[in-house]
Amino acid sequence: MKIIATILKGAVPAVALFAMTQCTTTANTAGADEKTFIVGPETADCTGVAPMKCLQVKEKASESWTNFYTNIDGFTYEPGYEYVLRVKTEKIANPPADGSSIKYTLIKEVSKTKK
Numbered sequence: 001m002k003i004i005a006t007i008l009k010g011a012v013p014a015v016a017l018f019a020m021t022q023c024t025t026t027a028n029t030a031g032a033d034e035k036t037f038i039v040g041p042e043t044a045d046c047t048g049v050a051p052m053k054c055l056q057v058k059e060k061a062s063e064s065w066t067n068f069y070t071n072i073d074g075f076t077y078e079p080g081y082e083y084v085l086r087v088k089t090e091k092i093a094n095p096p097a098d099g100s101s102i103k104y105t106l107i108k109e110v111s112k113t114k115k
Helices: 002-028
Strands: 033-039 044-047 051-058 066-068 081-091 102-114
Touching: none
Parallel strands: none
Antiparallel strands: 033 051, 033 081, 044 051, 051 066, 081 102
16 A cells, blocks of 8 residues: 555656646647748739639749738738738647648738839
């Protein structure tokens, strides 16, 4: 009986420590990151769940424009301007079937140039 009591006394703090580190690890797996996007002066017709207008985005000036199917929280697009944006990306734990698995949030509008 003393052996079981001794084991349990050592096991409870170990289980509690394990549980706390698992919660911390899970909270950090969202994986926030930062990217720089160049947003083009015009949108393009594209089809997501339905026909829509997509921002034209690239990460480097030398790349080709690609359709950007989701929103950037905090960013208001104005046609006729090219933007350079610093954006925070976060993985969405349980994304909707018809949505992005990444959330984009504006950190800073680096530049806005009339085109």
